[in-house]
Amino acid sequence: MSAVIETKDLYKIYKDQASEVHAVDGVSLCILQGEFTAIVGPSGSGKTTLLNLIGGLDTPTSGSLFIEGEDISRLSPKELIDFRLHNIGFIFQSYNLIPVLTAKENVSFIMDMQGQKRKEADRRSLELLEAVGLGERTDSRPAKLSGGQQQRVAVARALASKPRFILADEPTANLDSKSAENLLDMMEKLNKQEQTTFLFSTHDPRIMAKARRIITLEDGRVVSDIVK
Amino acid sequence: MIRLSWRNIWRNHRRTVITIASVFFAVFLSILMMSFSNGSWGRMIENMLRTQTGHIQIHLKGYWDDQVTDNFMEMEEETITRLNGIEHVVNVSPRIETFAMASSDYNMSKGIAVVGIDPVKEDGKSSLSKRIVTGSYLGPADQGVLIGKALSEYLKVSVGDSLALIGQGYHGAGAVGLYPIRGIVSFITPEMDKGLLYMSLPAAQEFISMPDGYSGILIAIDDGKALEETLQKVSEAIDTSVYEVLSWKVTMKDLLKQAESDAAFSKIILVVLYLIVGFGILGTVIMMTTERRREFGMVVALGMRKGRLAGSVALELFFMTCIGLLAGLVVSIPIVLFFYYHPIPIGGELAVAMSAYGMEAVIPMEASPVLFVSQVLIVLLITSLTILYPVRVILKLEVNKALRS
Ligand SMILES: Nc1ncnc2c1ncn2[C@@H]1O[C@H](COP(=O)(O)OP(=O)(O)OP(=O)(O)O)[C@@H](O)[C@H]1O
Ligand SMILES: [Mg+2]
Numbered sequence: 048m049s050a051v052i053e054t055k056d057l058y059k060i061y062k063d064q065a066s067e068v069h070a071v072d073g074v075s076l077c078i079l080q081g082e083f084t085a086i087v088g089p090s091g092s093g094k095t096t097l098l099n100l101i102g103g104l105d106t107p108t109s110g111s112l113f114i115e116g117e118d119i120s121r122l123s124p125k126e127l128i129d130f131r132l133h134n135i136g137f138i139f140q141s142y143n144l145i146p147v148l149t150a151k152e153n154v155s156f157i158m159d160m161q162g163q164k165r166k167e168a169d170r171r172s173l174e175l176l177e178a179v180g181l182g183e184r185t186d187s188r189p190a191k192l193s194g195g196q197q198q199r200v201a202v203a204r205a206l207a208s209k210p211r212f213i214l215a216d217e218p219t220a221n222l223d224s225k226s227a228e229n230l231l232d233m234m235e236k237l238n239k240q241e242q243t244t245f246l247f248s249t250h251d252p253r254i255m256a257k258a259r260r261i262i263t264l265e266d267g268r269v270v271s272d273i274v275k
Numbered sequence: 276m277i278r279l280s281w282r283n284i285w286r287n288h289r290r291t292v293i294t295i296a297s298v299f300f301a302v303f304l305s306i307l308m309m310s311f312s313n314g315s316w317g318r319m320i321e322n323m324l325r326t327q328t329g330h331i332q333i334h335l336k337g338y339w340d341d342q343v344t345d346n347f348m349e350m351e352e353e354t355i356t357r358l359n360g361i362e363h364v365v366n367v368s369p370r371i372e373t374f375a376m377a378s379s380d381y382n383m384s385k386g387i388a389v390v391g392i393d394p395v396k397e398d399g400k401s402s403l404s405k406r407i408v409t410g411s412y413l414g415p416a417d418q419g420v421l422i423g424k425a426l427s428e429y430l431k432v433s434v435g436d437s438l439a440l441i442g443q444g445y446h447g448a449g450a451v452g453l454y455p456i457r458g459i460v461s462f463i464t465p466e467m468d469k470g471l472l473y474m475s476l477p478a479a480q481e482f483i484s485m486p487d488g489y490s491g492i493l494i495a496i497d498d499g500k501a502l503e504e505t506l507q508k509v510s511e512a513i514d515t516s517v518y519e520v521l522s523w524k525v526t527m528k529d530l531l532k533q534a535e536s537d538a539a540f541s542k543i544i545l546v547v548l549y550l551i552v553g554f555g556i557l558g559t560v561i562m563m564t565t566e567r568r569r570e571f572g573m574v575v576a577l578g579m580r581k582g583r584l585a586g587s588v589a590l591e592l593f594f595m596t597c598i599g600l601l602a603g604l605v606v607s608i609p610i611v612l613f614f615y616y617h618p619i620p621i622g623g624e625l626a627v628a629m630s631a632y633g634m635e636a637v638i639p640m641e642a643s644p645v646l647f648v649s650q651v652l653i654v655l656l657i658t659s660l661t662i663l664y665p666v667r668v669i670l671k672l673e674v675n676k677a678l679r680s
Contacts, residue, residue: 074428095679104576105675125580132578139576142569147282156279160579269658 049115051100051212051244052078057110059096059267070096071107072267078212078246083238086248086259093267094248095216101246102135102214103127115211131159136205138247141221143201144189149177151185154204161208161261168207175203177238179233195226201236212244219254231257280590290559291595298599298654299606301389301552305545305609305650310552314615314641316534321499323530324523326414329368329493331509332526333358337524338491338518344373344443344450353514354579358494360443361508366495368396371479373490375442375450377422377472379430387470389442391479403460403473410434410458417475419457423468427459434458438472445485452482549657557661560592564665571669572677585669589662596658600651608647613669615642 052150052154059071070093080260086094100112103119112119113213114134122130131137151172158168160213177183179199189197198218215234218229231254238245247258255261284291324330335348350369358367371391378384394413398404404412408424420438427433444450454474462468496505502522510520524531569635574584618637625655 099675099678102576104678128575128578131576135578136575143573145279145316145570145574147286148279152278157577160577160583202578247374 049080050077050113051080051082051115052076052103052246053113054177055111055113055114057097057100057112058108059093059100059105060108069267071100073110074264074267074269076262076269076272078244081238081242081244082260083235083245083258084247084260084262085154085255086246086262086264087250087255088270090250092264094264096267097264098214098246098248099218099229102137103131132157132208134211136208136210136243138198138201138205138213138215138218140217141194143204144197146189149186149188150181150192150200150203153189153200154207157204157208172203172206175206176200178237179203193226195222195230196224198226198230202230204238204241206237206241212246215245215247217248217250219249219251223249223254227251227254228257276463277590278377280594283587284589284594288454288564290563293591294556294595295558295599295602297555298596299420299603300657301548301605301654301657302650303599303607304548305653306603306611306647308541308548309646309650310544310611310614310628310640310642311388311638312538313643314639315535316641317499317641318579318618318637319532320523320527320530324513325366325495325500328523328527329366330496330523331494331506331519332523333492333494333509333513333518334490334521336517339519339521342490344445344483344485347371347445347483347490348492348518349485349487350489350492350513350518353427355492358509359491361505361512363496363498363501363505365497366396366400366493366510368382368393368400368493368495369476369491370492370493371476371483371488373442373479373483375440375451375472375482377426377430378439379432379436379439381431383430385426385429385470387422387472389440389472389474389479389482391474391476393476397473398502405460406460406462408461410456413457413473414474415475416458416477418478419455419474420454420478421458421460421473424461425465425468426470426472427456429469432456440472440482442482442678444483446486448484450482450484454478496498541647549653552654553657553661556658557664560661560664564588564616564668568677569680571672572680573673574673575669576674576678581670581672585666588665588669592658592662592665596655600654604647604651611640611642614640649652 054074054076055076057071058069060067061070064206072093074097077249086097088094094103100107107120119127119130145156148156151169154172154175159165160169172187176182179202181196181199181203184192184196189200192200200216219230234245235257237243249255259275260272262269303330335346338348339345355367355369358364371389373389375387375389376384377387394415394417398412407421409529413419413421422438432438434456437453440450440452440454442450461474474482479487494509496502506520506522513520571584575581618639620637
């Protein structure tokens with residue numbers, strides 16, 4: 048299996064006048080094609096920071112980051128935005144969706160930006176919403192959907208762009224445990240069906256249990272990396 | 276993209292209504308105000324020029340700076356006829372304006388302005404005969420005079436009495452004469468009422484011993500906008516080494532200044548209005564930007580270029596501005612046009628006085644396309660400036676910070 052994400056000695060250091068926070072402190076990782084990986088660790092251990100670095104939303108203090116062999120630290124800000132559009136799917140913790148667009152429009156929005164044909168984008172949005180179990184709610188606006196349903200739309204959107212991998216920072220944090228487990232089951236199903244690589248962070252032991260690989264962070268360092 | 280902007284307009288109704296209403300009122304009030312202010316001054320000046328002073332005056336060179344009898348002019352009848360034929364010229368009135376001491380049998384005397392007119396022409400343009408309160412109007416070569424009511428009271432004279440006038444004749448000649456009063460006239464301005472005397476042009480020429488003399492020639496035109504070209508043509512029609520040709524902007528400097536200061540005042544009010552509206556819109560724009568910071572972060576994270584996002588937000592504000600602009604124009608244009616064709620009538624004594632001077636007693640509105648276009652452009656400029664705020668915020672957005680907020 049080829050490496051989709053590879054980090055080498057990645058550091059992110061926040062400096063105050065007084066203190067220095069090593070949010071990510073020398074992380075070297077390799078995420079392979081098709082993996083379903085959880086990043087876990089206590090609050091403040093650097094999960095969000097690491098995912099933001101990998102997703103090109105933040106720049107490392109030092110170290111290197113390769114996405115399918117490409118050094119993305121070389122990209123200009125504009126190129127980085129285009130790179131995200133075509134290569135990375137994002138699922139955020141909450142308020143993932145554009146409030147004025149319907150579920151279907153939120154999903155096709157990303158394909159519009161990629162320049163795909165409207166018709167093709169519409170077809171694929173409906174297909175993906177069907178796949179996440181929202182075939183009935185395609186024309187609802189986010190405010191009319193439950194938290195769990197909104198996250199499913201976000202999953203469908205993340206898949207819509209046919210990314211190399213999907214990053215999800217605590218996608219279940221705002222969900223009740225039933226919806227959280229449903230969402231994970233669905234993500235796992237899509238991971239298997241579409242061979243899409245997932246990298247997500249979580250606090251929740253039951254969610255971790257669904258991952259096939261668990262990377263534990265503490266104070267910005269990888270303290271364990273278990274493949275089941 | 277356009278759909279997104281359009282939908283975003285309606286996400287917060289209150290904010291949208293405030294923005295659209297601000298634009299609406301800016302356009303509506305500024306158009307109405309400018310139209311009214313320009314219109315009333317424009318009409319007032321036109322009235323004044325048409326009935327009283329003329330748009331253009333011809334004098335002997337040097338007269339305007341030194342208004343003495345020795346600087347009076349003469350002009351051939353044929354030249355005057357030629358002036359009459361110039362396009363836009365509606366009225367060419369040679370006249371005499373001089374000063375004299377007037378005394379009555381009761382040993383009362385007063386320095387007054389003596390104006391020599393062509394009684395027929397003068398009546399045609401300023402309806403002088405309508406303002407006679409007692410007595411009668413002047414015949415074409417009348418040897419009698421008309422005086423203001425206040426002056427008649429001061430001198431204790433009435434119709435049928437005679438006035439002795441002593442003044443300065445042409446080239447040192449004395450000017451003396453005894454003139455029967457034909458009529459008493461009522462003027463609106465107290466200065467005129469207290470100190471003005473009209474006589475026929477032949478009588479006035481005889482008084483100053485200058486049989487073909489005039490102090491000047493007043494020319495009225497039918498279209499104020501044709502002033503410059505008519506000035507040019509008048510200058511070409513006469514010998515400018517002998518005569519000076521002055522526009523009303525010189526002869527009526529004070530009136531022009533007053534109109535300009537009034538216009539400046541309107542502009543200050545307008546600027547205040549624009550500032551209020553501009554800051555009102557800016558306020559809602561800042562609120563909107565702050566509220567949507569996280570959403571901006573999200574769409575940039577997903578892969579939307581900042582320029583594109585900024586464009587879509589700018590488009591939103593542009594849509595709102597256009598709605599407000601259209602509403603403002605749709606409401607104000609009919610109002611302005613209505614009052615342009617049906618000017619607001621002036622009531623009371625002023626109305627009586629104005630019609631007595633041959634003026635229409637109305638306040639018209641100006642309805643020029645320039646006015647509408649300029650207000651629309653100014654409002655567009657103001658909203659463009661407020662658009663700069665979210666555009667700047669988006670271009671400087673740090674995605675990870677925006678997402679954490
Ligand atoms: N912009 C910043 N400036 C300074 N310090 C920061 C900044 N962002 C994060 N940190 C610090 O970096 C460390 C890692 O934060 P991070 O948010 O990555 O942790 P996390 O594992 O995601 O925590 P949580 O489980 O609470 O989401 C924390 O100590 C945090 O205070
Ligand atoms: Mg976090």
